[in-house]
Amino acid sequence: MGKAKKRNFRKGINSGEIAPGFLTSMSRQEALDYVIKRIEEKDFSLKTKDIISLFGISAEELAEAGAAYEDLQALKGLFL
Numbered sequence: 001m002g003k004a005k006k007r008n009f010r011k012g013i014n015s016g017e018i019a020p021g022f023l024t025s026m027s028r029q030e031a032l033d034y035v036i037k038r039i040e041e042k043d044f045s046l047k048t049k050d051i052i053s054l055f056g057i058s059a060e061e062l063a064e065a066g067a068a069y070e071d072l073q074a075l076k077g078l079f080l
Contacts, residue, residue, distance in 0.1 A: 031055045032065055039071045052078050 026034075031051050038048040039062070051057075052075070059072050 028055055028057075032057060032061060035062065036065050036067060039067050039075075042071075044074055049075070049078055 031054075035048060035051055035057060038045070059075075062072060062075075063069075
């Protein structure tokens with residue numbers, strides 16, 4: 001995680017925008033695992049979308065990690 005992303009991540013945790021309990025840094029794989037877990041629980045909250053945006057996770061990555069087509073359609077607005 002680069003300096004700018006780490007700074008934004010910490011700012012999000014401190015302000016409560018990102019759920020407390022995250023480490024001060026998160027790898028891309030940890031972020032992908034977190035997003036897949038949230039999608040499986042049908043949690044399309046702002047926190048889930050923020051992690052997707054922060055790490056630039058693509059629909060293809062989510063599909064390869066196990067996200068269903070219907071779930072990807074629910075998040076369609078986040079992907080270019």
